[in-house]
Each structure stands twice: as structure tokens, then as C-alpha cells.
Amino acid sequence: MDIKKNPLSMHINVDSFLPASDEDKAYMVKMRPSSTFFKDGVKRLLKNKVAVVSFFIIVIITLSSIILPFFWPYGYEQQLGNKFPYPVDNSYSNLKPFEYGETEKARMEAGEKVFPHIFGTDAQGRDYFIRVVYGTRISLAVGFFASIIVLIIGMLIGSISGYFGGVIDLVLMRIVDVIYSLPDMLMVILLAAVLNVTLGDAIDKSFLKGIGGNIISLFIVFALLYWVSMARLVRGQILSLREQEYVLASKAAGAKGGWIIRKHLIPNCVSVIFISTALQIPSAIFTESYLSFLGLGVNAPMPSLGSLANDALNGIQSYFYRLLIPAVVVSLIVLSLNLFGDGLRDAFDPKLND
């Protein structure tokens, strides 16, 4: 603009009030991409070395338990000394690591390559390495699915109870109180023992046959008993969230209960729920291995880390490594899941970051 200004005038300099050019604007903007809650959390998580290492351990163990059985030459229930047309070959039982059975030795002398028994074989001549791999797979699967079951039931009941309140809340929470005060492990043992006897036949006839009666009863037990703390957590979250103004606004705009639960309440407590689910997995694995150790876990030919340890207890003097291997694996899984869960909590729980 070309307005002439008297140098002695007290008037303000109009030039300073011109609209900013794009260059000026670009200079003012701090060049930092906007960050979301999730991105921030991941950033914090990656800074936590312990959590990252634990995460990699979990991934490696999980992937190898899934992939290895596909190209391992031995099956988990295959008794190597017991091939159908030939007589039973006892030289395959109780092999030490990297030892071979008689026929395998003969084959090796003939120049054939034989896949080694890295951890030896067990008393029935089954390759121990693949049994440990399968045991890990089953323990992980039980832990994962049990946590999912707990999550679904707990979230459903917790959100209903928290959102509707009143009589529904009162009744549900009294049920939760009673189940919560039940001695869980005793009930788990009792139910696992009885359900397997009661449901075993029915399951064997149904499509669930492949999974095995004991694992199904384990899931039922988890579904019956462990949803309560999840339900309490969700309820507590929802009780505090539903007093927020945006819920009121949503209601005023005519939103229905289910919509508010799905769109407002659950997304806002999702990180807390996710973390507690992650921490539920190691405790489920713990419970499964405990039950299997007592002989109440998975069905016989199928191994789990607990039942492998239990089997090894009898031969502890001569075959100590058979106890040590599943023990190390189960401890590693539980430890790294716990550490990773702690890392998740530190990274994603906004209440801890003030």
C-alpha cells in the first residue's frame, strides 16, 4: 500500500499490519508432524529397551512354535522306534541330545543324512525338541485364547453394568463380588477335573475333537471365573467416563445406549483394557502349566510345557535337561510377557505420564 505517512505523525505504521505472506506464515509454523496418542505410545514403548527385547523374544518363540512343526521331520506323537512294519526298536527310547537310534546309525553309515534329535528323545522314543515346540504352541494358544474369552465376557458385562447402573449393576456386581472372593485356583482345579470327565465324551464326538476335552474345559473354566476382574475394570472406567460432557452432548443429540458404549466409552478405555488383557496372557499360561503339572491340563499324547515338566519329574536324576528345557521356555515366556505388558502400561497409560 502506498499511503504516505508523515514522519512526525504519531499514527501507527500501517505497513506492519499488512496480511502475512505465505513465506512469513511458513516461517512461523513449527515443522513437526502432528502426533496421535497411539504414535506417542509406540515412541515411548520403543525407548523402553527391556520391553523391546521382551517383545522380540515373544515374537521369536511364537513364530518358531508356529513354523517349525511344518518342516520338522518328526511328529510330536511319533514314536520313532515304533514304525509299523518293523519290530519295536527300543534303541530310540531315552536318547541323549544328538544321539541316534540303531536304524538311524545304520542309515548314516550308508551315507544318508539323518536329522539330529537336538534334545534327544523321551521314554517313548519321541523327538523331544518337537514336543517342546508343540508344548510351547499349546501353552501360548491357551494363554492367548483364554485372555480373549476373558476380554469379551468381561467387557460385555462390565460395560452393561457400568452404563445402565441401577438394579442391573447391583445384581451383576454382587455376582462379581462372590466369584471374585472364590478361591480361584481351587475352583479351577475342581472344574478342570470334573469338566473333563463330564464333557470329554461329548467333545470327542463333536467338531471340537481336534482341540481336546481338557483344553476346552480349561477355556470354560477361564470363561467362568476370570472375567470378573476385567468386568470390574471396564465398569470402573465407564462409570468415570459416562459423566463426561461429550456423553451428555451425545445423549442430547439423541444417541442410544449401545451407540454411546461403542463410539464413546469403549474407545476411551481401550488402552487400559488392552494392557490388562496383555497382562492376562502370562497369568493364563501360568495357570495352564500349573494345571498340566498337576496332571489336569491337556490330554495325554499332546504336550504342554507344564505336562512336559511333570513327565520329566520322574526321571529327574538321569534326564534333568528334560525338566530344564520346558522350565526355561515357560519362564522365558511368562517373564517376557510380563515385562512387555509392564512396558505397554508405562507407554500407553496416560495417567502415569503426568
Add this chain to the structure above:
Amino acid sequence: MSTKTLAYILKRIGLALLTVWVVITITFFVMHAVPGGPFLREKAVSETAQAALEAKYGLDKPLIVQYGTYLKDIITKFDFGPSIKHRGQTVTGMIRDGLKTSVSIGLIAAFSALFIGVPLGAVAAINRNKIVDRIIMVFTTLFVSLPSFIMGSLFLYLFSQQLKWLPANGDKWTGYIMPIITLALYPLSYITRLTRSSMLDVFGQDYIRTAKAKGVSKGNIIFGHAMKNSLIPVITYFGPMLAYIVTGSLVVEKIFGIPGIGSKFVTSITDRDYTLIMGTTIVLAMLIVIMNLIGDLLYKVVDPRISFD
């Protein structure tokens, strides 16, 4: 005692009684849902003998009547009926025998966890991020993550089979050392971590700063000001700890061959001794419920900031 306190205590006792009743009911009906009833026909028993057996144990009556008698016998006489597999022994008698051993092992484990864990946690908190603290935290993290059955088996192998320091089973008093250590390690580590974190929490409080500003000595701050308040979370852990010890004893007694109530429970399940399963479940559950009750009440009594509602 205010009426509010009394009301809380009564409510809490009511919940405990309700829980015990629920446990008895679940146990009873779950056990009777087993196909074929408690007498699995391993040997072919003639029909008259079967009927006689059922009449003897009252199994010919309707289920609800059996439930009534079972409940009445427990409440009035603490009688759980006869054992099915062990002729001539009552469940109550077998439980009483087992309980003596288990309770003494459990109590020693609990007290050692408490009296070692709390000072250890305090030491860790005072030396925060120094080498002592690091060592304590590494070991407690390890022991918290190791399942008790693994710890027990490792001890058994190491100390009795390799080093031959301690006997593998609990006939002499030395045989009880390993089971007690196995049982105590988890709660000990947990208490250590709990004490550490709650003590660090208390160290950050205003009244500690005030005390420091007034020139109170370090020892006086730790023992006079910080210790008492940081013990409150430990007290809340009382109930869960004893519950852990009860369930942990199942595995530990199995590994070390201790004739306690835990190994009775485990063998009763494999033996399918149904009355013994019911009896041991109910007694163990009662123990846990009572411990939780005491822990809860203690917690409310110790911390005046907690409201009774």
C-alpha cells in the same frame, strides 16, 4: 467402634459366609454331575451290592436331600462323610492329619516372606538405583516369574540330587527346608517389590520433606515416618499371599512328597475319591476366605484414611 465400622465388618463377614456356602454348593453339585456318580464301576459290582453301597452313603435319596444332609453335617459337626477310596477313614480325619503339616509349613513360609521381604524392600528403596537395589530387583523379578513347580523341581535336583545337602522328602525336619523356601520365594519377592515401590511413593510425600526440612535424622524418617505408611499395601497383600501359599502347597507337596492337605487334594483327584475332593476343596476354600477376611479387616483398621463403605 462406630456403627459404620461395625456395619462394614458384618457385611464383610456376611460375604465370607456367602462365599463358603457358594463353594460348598458348587463343589457338591459339580461333583454329583459326574456321570456314573461317585462310584465309578471299575470292578463290576452286582446290582444289590451297588444298591447297598448307595444306601450306605445315602446316594439313593434325591439330590437335594443329600445336599441338605451334607450341608447340615458340615455346619453342625464339621463332618464331610467317609472317604470312598480309603476304607474306614473319614474325610475330616484325613484332612486333620494333613492340615497340621501344611499349616506349619505355610505359616513358616508366610512369616519368613514377611520378615525378609519387608526389610529387603526397604533396603532397595533407600538405595534406589544403586547396585544393591538393582541386584534385589533382578532377583525378585526372576522369582516372581518362575512358576513354583519349576522352582521346586530345580531345588530338588540341585540341593538333594546333585549337592546332596538336603533330603528329597519331608521325613526329617531338614526335609521341610526346601519346600518352605520354594513356597516363600514368590511372596517374598512380591513383598519386596511392594515395599520398595510403596516406600518410594511415601518418600515423595510432603510430610517427609517437612521432616527433612526440620532436621529429623535419616533413621528416624525411615523408621518413624516412612515405614508405617509404606506397610499398608503389604497388609493388603496378606490375603492373596496366604491364598497363594495354599495353592502353591499343592505343587510343592507333590514335588517333595509331603503328606499334607495339598498332596491329599492332588491324589484325591487322580484317585477320584469324590468325598475327599469335596472335603479338601471346601476346607482349603474356607482357609483362603478366612485369610482374605482377616487381611481386609486388618487393612481397614490399620489405615484410617480408608472409608468404610
